Amino acid sequence: MKVLVCISNVPDTTTKVKFTDDFEKLDTSNIQWVINPWDELSLTRALELKDDASTGVKSVTVAHVGLAGAEPTIRKALAIGADDAIRINAEPHDAYYVAAQLAEVVKAESFDIVLCGIESSDHNGSTVGGMLSEFLGYPSVSAVSGLKIENNTLVINREIDGGKETVTVPAPVVAIVQKGIAKEPRIAAMRGIMMARTKPVKVVEPVAVDALTGIISFEMPEPRAACKFVDAEDPKQLIGLLQNEAKVL
Amino acid sequence: MSVLVYTENWDGKFKKLSFELVSYASKVAEMLNTKAIALSVGKLESGEAEKLGNYGVSKIISAAGEGLNVLDNQVYAKIIADFAVKEGATVVVLANNNVGKALAPRLSVRLKAGIGAGVNKLPVSTEPFVVHKRAYSGNAFAHLQINTPVRIITLSQNSFELIEKNMGAAVENVNVSVDASEVKTQVREVQKQGGKILLTDAEIVVSGGRGMKSPDNWGPLVELADLLGAATACSRPVSDEGWRGHEEHTGQTGKIIAPNLYFAIGISGATQHLAGVSSSKYIVAINTDKDAPIFEAAQYGIVGDAQKVLPKLVEAVKELKSK
Ligand SMILES: Cc1cc2nc3c(=O)[nH]c(=O)nc-3n(C[C@H](O)[C@H](O)[C@H](O)COP(=O)(O)OP(=O)(O)OC[C@H]3O[C@@H](n4cnc5c(N)ncnc54)[C@H](O)[C@@H]3O)c2cc1C
Ligand SMILES: Nc1ncnc2c1ncn2[C@@H]1O[C@H](COP(=O)(O)O)[C@@H](O)[C@H]1O
Numbered sequence: 001m002k003v004l005v006c007i008s009n010v011p012d013t014t015t016k017v018k019f020t021d022d023f024e025k026l027d028t029s030n031i032q033w034v035i036n037p038w039d040e041l042s043l044t045r046a047l048e049l050k051d052d053a054s055t056g057v058k059s060v061t062v063a064h065v066g067l068a069g070a071e072p073t074i075r076k077a078l079a080i081g082a083d084d085a086i087r088i089n090a091e092p093h094d095a096y097y098v099a100a101q102l103a104e105v106v107k108a109e110s111f112d113i114v115l116c117g118i119e120s121s122d123h124n125g126s127t128v129g130g131m132l133s134e135f136l137g138y139p140s141v142s143a144v145s146g147l148k149i150e151n152n153t154l155v156i157n158r159e160i161d162g163g164k165e166t167v168t169v170p171a172p173v174v175a176i177v178q179k180g181i182a183k184e185p186r187i188a189a190m191r192g193i194m195m196a197r198t199k200p201v202k203v204v205e206p207v208a209v210d211a212l213t214g215i216i217s218f219e220m221p222e223p224r225a226a227c228k229f230v231d232a233e234d235p236k237q238l239i240g241l242l243q244n245e246a247k248v249l
Numbered sequence: 250m251s252v253l254v255y256t257e258n259w260d261g262k263f264k265k266l267s268f269e270l271v272s273y274a275s276k277v278a279e280m281l282n283t284k285a286i287a288l289s290v291g292k293l294e295s296g297e298a299e300k301l302g303n304y305g306v307s308k309i310i311s312a313a314g315e316g317l318n319v320l321d322n323q324v325y326a327k328i329i330a331d332f333a334v335k336e337g338a339t340v341v342v343l344a345n346n347n348v349g350k351a352l353a354p355r356l357s358v359r360l361k362a363g364i365g366a367g368v369n370k371l372p373v374s375t376e377p378f379v380v381h382k383r384a385y386s387g388n389a390f391a392h393l394q395i396n397t398p399v400r401i402i403t404l405s406q407n408s409f410e411l412i413e414k415n416m417g418a419a420v421e422n423v424n425v426s427v428d429a430s431e432v433k434t435q436v437r438e439v440q441k442q443g444g445k446i447l448l449t450d451a452e453i454v455v456s457g458g459r460g461m462k463s464p465d466n467w468g469p470l471v472e473l474a475d476l477l478g479a480a481t482a483c484s485r486p487v488s489d490e491g492w493r494g495h496e497e498h499t500g501q502t503g504k505i506i507a508p509n510l511y512f513a514i515g516i517s518g519a520t521q522h523l524a525g526v527s528s529s530k531y532i533v534a535i536n537t538d539k540d541a542p543i544f545e546a547a548q549y550g551i552v553g554d555a556q557k558v559l560p561k562l563v564e565a566v567k568e569l570k571s572k
Contacts, residue, residue, distance in 0.1 A: 013501060013521050017385045037502055095364065096357065118350070121501060121524075123391070124383050125366050126345075126403075130322070130354025139433035140322045142351035145495070155437070159496070160320070161346050162259060162447050166438040167319075173433075176351070179502050180495055212363030212397045216379065219390045221527070227534070227544045232553030235562040238533065239569055241549060246531045248453070248510040249477070249569070 001149070001171065003046045003060045004111040005082065006102055006128065007039040008092075008120040009073040023217045026122075035073055037185075038117030040080075044182035045147055046115060047081045055149040057113075059083045063105050065090060065098045071201070078196035079188035085201040093211035095123075099131035100209040106136055112171040113154065118143060118178040123215075133174035141169055145180030252278040252285045253338035255329055256301060257348050261294040264450060265411070266344055268304050272412040273371070273404050274342040275305025280375050281339065286310065287418075288332050290325060290425075291317045302418040304411065309420045310336075316427035320348065321434040324427050326355035333360060338399065345403035346449060353403050362399035369408035369528070386501045386524035405528070406449060407507040448497065451480035453510045456499060456526075458484035460515020460536060460555055464492035469559035470514060476566045482506070484516050500525035515555045518543025535559075 011017070012032040020027050035043070049057040062077040064070055065088040074085045086109075088101040106114055114136075116129030133140035145164070146157030154169050159178065188196070230238045243249045254274035256267040271287050278285035284307040289298060291313060298311040312328060329352065333341050341356060343349035345367050357364045365380035369390075373379040377394050380402060384391040448454065455474040461467065474481045481497060488498040499506055501524035511529035515536060516522060523546050526532065534547035535558050544550045551558055 011385075013386075013524075014519075016520075017388045019389070095354070099354075099358070121386050122384070124386060125364070126350040127354040127357065127364050127366055130351060131358050133322070134326065134355040134358035137323075140351065140355065141434065142322065143347040159347055161257075161348065161449060163439060163441040164496075165436055165440070168435045168437055169433055179498065212357075212361070213365070213393055213395050215384075216392045216394050218384060219381075219392070221388070221390065224546065225548055227547045227550045229550050229552065232551050232558055233561075235551065235558060236565040236568070238549060238551060238562070239565045242510065242531070242533070243569065246510070246548070248531055 001055070001057045001112040002109070003049065003057055003113045003115065004106060005039060005043045005046050005060060005062045005077070006114065006116045006132070007043070007062050007064050007073065007077055008036040008117070009033050009064065009066055009070040010036045010120055010122045013037060013121055019218045023219065026218070033070070033073055035077060036117050036120045038119070038177055040185040041179070041182045042115035042117060042177045043077055043080055043082060044186040045177070047186060048182065049147070049149060056152070057149070061086060061109070061111070063088070063102055065092045065101045067091060074201055075196050076188060078199045079192040080186050081192060084199055087201055087203050088206055089203050090206035094213045095125045095127040095131060096213070097209050097211040099128045099135055101206050102128070102132050103135035104207050105204070106132070114138070114172070114174045116174060116176050118176055129174055129176035136172070136174070138172050138174050139169050140174040140176060141167060142176040144175045144177045147175060147181060250281065250283045251336045251338050252281065252283060252340045252342065253333050253336055254285060254287050254306070254342040255352070256287050256289050257344065258289055258291055258293055258297070261292055262297055263300060266346070266406055266450065267301065268411050269407070269409050270342055270344055270404055271301050271304040271306055273409045275414065276371055276412065277340055277342065280372065284308070286336050286338070288312065288329065290328055298420045303413055303415055305414040305416060306418050307416050309418050310423055311420055312423045312425045314425040314427065316429060316432050317425070319432060319434055319436050321432045322351045322355055323433065324431055326352050326359060328425055330356050330359040333399070341399065341401045343401070343403050345405050349403045353401050357401050360399045360401070361397060362401050363395035363397045364401045364403070365393050365395055366403045367405050368402050369405045387505070387527045388520070388524065405507060442496070446478065446480040448480045448482055448499070448504055449506060452508050453477045453479035454482050454506060454508045455479050455512040455514070456482035456484070456516060457487060457514045458516030459486050461487070461492070462515070462556070466556060467493070469563050473512070473559060473563050473566060476563065476570060484522050513543050513547065514559070516543055517541050518546055
């Protein structure tokens with residue numbers, strides 16, 4: 001079995017986001033770029049599956065749609081342990097565009113298991129994985145918090161609103177991954193970082209696809225009113241404020 | 250032309266979320282001078298479909314049949330897309346919850362329709378079609394233009410008020426049959442969360458962080474939640490340590506919620522935590538450190554030891570309830 005982990009390149013999660021003066025773009029000065037947290041967890045789980053010979057997972061590839069500036073993020077994935085990488089050399093215009101590019105890669109190299117994160121922490125689309133599955137005509141399972149392989153069949157834990165389900169789906173499949181899929185992201189060791197330099201990154205040119213959406217501008221949330229402090233000895237006062245001022249009790 | 254709203258059901262019943270979605274779709278339909286149609290897939294309890302008619306739709310489609318008892322994203326997306334085409338929908342509305350997130354992107358490809366995900370207001374304009382959505386994990390919002398004739402919106406929970414309006418909508422029962430071979434997803438086991446209030450449904454949430462100090466100190470926090478009819482939640486380290494279950498973890502990598510009131514008790518207020526709760530209407534923070542960042546996000550605060558403050562808070566709520 002061949003696993004593909006789709007990774008998006010996002011600002012470090014502690015970034016205080018700022019925009020350009022016209023609020024049209026993210027101000028990218030001083031931003032650390034990282035692998036989207038869920039993609040890091042997907043990659044970790046994929047490598048765990050590969051480590052276990054009984055799963056039949058033979059290789060773990062990462063794919064990214066983006067320009068050359070994202071290479072450090074791709075190298076990091078290789079340093080963590082991916083065998084090779086594919087970069088589709090294009091600006092990721094929107095989710096539809098990205099998913100259409102990824103679909104070409106999956107078809108060309110016939111991956112059996114495709115892992116996507118449940119959302120990228122920048123645009124919060126939660127869309128690429130589902131779109132990719134529909135482009136491919138593969139089944140998809142979303143909000144995946146556990147993934148095992150038994151005789152070519154995936155045994156997946158998914159979260160439904162109000163509970164959990166264990167489901168089985170035959171490969172090929174797109175799993176859209178959330179928390180729980182792996183405990184902690186695997187960290188690149190020195191040896192991995194050395195090896196990553198020589199691992200192959202295949203650069204492919206994009207196919208022609210129209211983006212369906214475009215961001216016009218950003219907006220910061222309205223600043224919140226300053227916090228009102230209540231005496232620790234008198235929580236009754238707090239209850240009063242919640243009841244009469246905020247009117248939420 | 251029409252606006253189609255997909256209303257998920259839970260064991261044959263709808264929730265407040267479903268009515269929020271229908272209210273929203275009806276308003277969008279008004280903006281477009283057209284009608285809203287509600288679509289339910291899967292077997293409903295009797296009398297349930299009619300309830301959707303109280304929120305401004307002019308038609309209710311209740312599709313049921315064999316093979317729909319399992320959520321297979323591919324199968325469901327095909328059914329919804331077929332109805333969208335049949336009803337000439339130019340906007341399709343779904344919830345921005347696990348099911349909506351699973352189905353909307355598949356619909357997008359089927360209908361070649363652009364998606365606005367995590368929308369929290371009515372469209373900013375309809376010509377061009379521009380929506381207001383979450384970005385950067387709640388640290389910002391984006392105006393997104395959708396350039397396709399059909400658009401898909403997933404609506405953030407608790408971001409739209411219920412609007413009652415009865416248009417005498419009739420329920421159209423449609424039988425859809427799905428061939429067993431098309432259903433690739435098989436359910437092996439289901440674990441329902443029992444009678445507890447769901448975190449994503451709750452209007453009040455009481456949440457604890459590492460400042461709770463030990464899994465043994467949760468008694469008064471749970472009691473407070475019970476008294477308020479609230480759901481309980483926690484920060485990531487708390488669920489990582491196994492003090493509380495993973496389903497309670499809120500934040501960027503956990504659940505994203507928007508209750509009316511969020512109690513952050515012994516939670517420092519890291520960006521990643523706030524990413525999941527900053528859409529709460531009000532935040533109350535209880536923390537020993539007056540400089541904790543959570544107080545910048547909160548409207549009400551108590552500087553104090555959670556273990557001393559919580560029992561007093563419980564007493565104060567009991568007194569309120571006994572009035
Ligand atoms: C990629 C990534 C994703 C993450 N995602 C999430 C996420 O989704 N959700 C999340 O929560 N975190 C997330 N984190 C972790 C986050 O950065 C913080 O580490 C975490 O939120 C801290 O949890 P906490 O507030 O419970 O603990 P701490 O930061 O340790 O804070 C404990 C607080 O309790 C106070 N305190 C101590 N004693 C008492 C007392 N007796 N009474 C009252 N208060 C007391 C302290 O003053 C302190 O403010 C993520 C981190 C990363 C890197
Ligand atoms: N530019 C990209 N290249 C590769 N994969 C991506 C890209 N953008 C998003 N993804 C994948 O899609 C998931 C969800 O992203 P999104 O739909 O943007 O919220 C991410 O976790 C990635 O797995």
